[in-house]
Amino acid sequence: MALGRAVSVGVRGLDAVLVEIEADISSGLPGVNLVGLPDSALRESRDRVRAAINNSDNEWPQARVTLALSPATMPKTGSVYDIAIAAAVLSAKMDVPWAQLEKVVLLGELALDGRVRPVTGVLPAVLAAQREGRPTVVVPVENMAEAALVSGVEVLGVRTLSHLKAWLDGDSRLEDEPVTVTADAPPVAELAEVVGQFHARFAVEVAAAGAHNLVLTGPPGVGKTMLAKRLPGLLPPLTDAEALEVTAIHSVAGLLVTGAPLITRPPFVAPHHTSSVASLVGGGSGMARPGAVSRAHRGVLFLDEYAEFGAKALEALRTPLEDGEIRLARRDGVAQYPARFQLILAANPCPCAPADPRDCTCAAAEKRRYQGRLSGPLLDRVDITVAMDPVRSGAIAGEQGGESTNTVRARVAAARAAAAARWAAYGVRTNADVSGSLLRRRFRLPERVMTPLTSALDRGALSIRGMDRTLRVAWSLADLAGRSSPDLEDVTTALSFRQAGLAR
Template identity: 55%
Template sequence: MPIARTWSIALFGVCGIPVEIEADIGVGLPGTTLVGLPDPGLREAKDRVRSAVRNSRCDWPNRKLTLGLSPANLPKVGSAYDLGIALAVLAAAGTVPEGKLAGTVLLGELSLDGRIRPVRGVLPSVLCARDHGLRRIVVPNDTLAEAGLVDGVEVLGAGSLAEVLAWCRGAVALRPAPEPRAHAAPTVADLADVTGQPEARWALEVAAAGGHHILFLGPSGTGKSMLARRLPGLLPPLSIDEALEVTAVHSVDGSLSPDAPLVRTPPFIAPHHSISIAALVGGGARLAAPGAISKAHRGVLFLDESCEFGANSLDSLRTALEEGEVRLARARGVVTYPARFQLVLATNPCPCASPTESDCTCSAMTRRRYLGKLSGPLLDRVDISVQMRPVTTMHAHLAERPESTATVRERVVAARGRARQRWAEHGWLTNADVPGPRLRTTAAPDRDATALLDRGLQRGFLTARGADKCLRLAWTLADLAGRSRPGVDEVAAAMDLRDRTAI
């Protein structure tokens, strides 16, 4: 009874597990059995693969065929196993030699005529193959540039099953992965376009320098959305490790560009307020797919008109804001996606969104109910609150020259460099990443500065989490000012940035 083996990858979130595909041609009535917890899409693979093999001028074994996917208790989802199944069957039938299949991962969906279609999650699959000692991986040509981002493993591309069969026989060579190309950074909106709002511009700079969450509160037309959309331009480019993390999430989501697969700039995700909780946090009927918060990993999640979002949707962000990841439990397993993002909220103070308070027709109860969508626990996780002021004159603003994004980014990058150097031994990249116990012990300011926080705690203006947020902000303000440690002025300014009286 001939048996052949090939390899593929099962993805759980952005983590992969090698799957051994075994094909056994035995005695019995002709038929194909697929075992190993396949989902309905994968269960149809035997029909797709049979047609692809026949249309590639090969014979399908007219005998009892058993296909096993191991580990058997691991759910298998998707069509990326097609190529591995086809090669395992043909190797078991003696149609192709097994020599090159040893230690080779095969990824790709087969069309009925034998073409290899692209699949999602190629980058995390290549990372998994490398980490588990598999020396070679064959992927569809359309995803070759994405797979080539990973060093330490041989990456080959193929366009059809017939091409892979010829490669196994030594007749042709498959396409190697191209060298990663440098692509021009995307054009970002300039901060100089924002008219007035010096306090909000300063708060945005502080948020960018420390990785802090921020809330813009004010009437329509004051520049809340304009400021939020300029935040990614103030952030430094992603490092290689960060870029691979972000690219892996977008690969699983299927939103990568074939021409420039590596995401080098912080993503900016701005969902509509009608988004469901599953689309925001992640979800799915079987194994959960990434949501908007994971696609914003290492970037910015902007919730415009945040009070129009459902209260449950907003509160679903609370755990991710604290832990930097989201765990989605389904019947077939728990999937973890990274979700370390900067949250930017923008909202009007009331439903009528009147430009001035004198024109507002909303009652106090209406305003309270409207802003009540932003719950206390959620606001406690937001570091900075900014009250936007209506623009009352254009002449003065047109006469002055606001600072550009490039100018502000220089200060942001310098401040982030100081924070990274200070926390390097702990692995923290920004002040927002530093845990509270560290802030309250060896990294605490002097006693005069912490006395301000003590008074805020005693009077109920601050929670314990809010005090930690103030300490993180104080460190960011010190970094922007080039000081070695925050003092009374930085702590007072941090408390002012967290002022909640207008909400």
């Protein structure tokens, strides 16, 4: 009887666990038995690995082969274990096992001719290897740039199974050239390109300063989508920890760019209005994959024509908006993904959506149904609402161009820095994350400044939660103006950003 061992990594959501792979060769009829809760893709690895070994000038054992993946109670998914399985089988055939296999982590999929193909989820897998003290990780060459984002781990690249065996025999070297990691930074859309709409531009600036959720309404062509696409350019770059977290999500989703895997700018995700609940919050068979809310983590989730989205899809946003994460229970376990994003909603004022509101042919009841697609609880989580009007010819003729993205971004950065310094002792960084009790007690504003809010509260035009959200916007307005606390004008302006007549 011969036994070989190798180590790979199993990824569950953003968590990863080292998986020990044992290959036992015993007498009996030739066959392969794979145990350890493999999924369909992993069960098929028996045929891939056997063909790759035979086509790489090696021989598959003509005996009974038992492959065990441990921990046995954890479901295993994907093809990331292929080269580790091959190494364990080849090690079991040897009289003296390879010493390197005790320390190295192997990640990669095998082609039938022995080529090593790239896989998804490499970044969280390498982070797990670092956490467990494994000094070396072998990955497909195409994944080296992604794996190199983790410091303190030696990253080696492999192209073929023969290449890997020669390295294990000590006859060759794997690719270990330093990888130059470049950032995946898409071009920033210029805010000055938006014609007119100064009130809406200011609302987007306030939303960026305080990380507030925003609703934009207006007829087609007024610039709702243009403004939404320019919001990420106003946000500060991601910190190193945030960039690694966002990159890990996109790695699991298989969306990283090979040459520039590091994401340093806040992502912008805009799903189509026909998107299902699973595509928005995550899902799929086996282990759940990240959805749009997780891919937009630390960035912007934009729902254009939100009134066309299904009610269930919209209601599914309530939990991630409140908790900043999403937990998905599926057959193979529970996957947890972070989902702290800014929600931007845009819609026409009515189904017919004429360029001139006076040409609307919709009945009043039809308008109310259309505008009521957002439920009260979801609308209650929106801080700023802006109704955009068509731009007239005078604004175009006398267009001087608004402020540039760089100018507004500098103000937003200063406002965010002020907020972060103020709330640092309370564990939050942006005004949108501050608790209502903290605003109403320790940071309570003078009665004279609070008068518009208390009056609206007494009239039933504002709820307690609505008052807290208005206060958060008022603090963002004060930060943009460089004031130490909101004044009466800030509170009045913040109140105007909420829809009239709704007790929110």
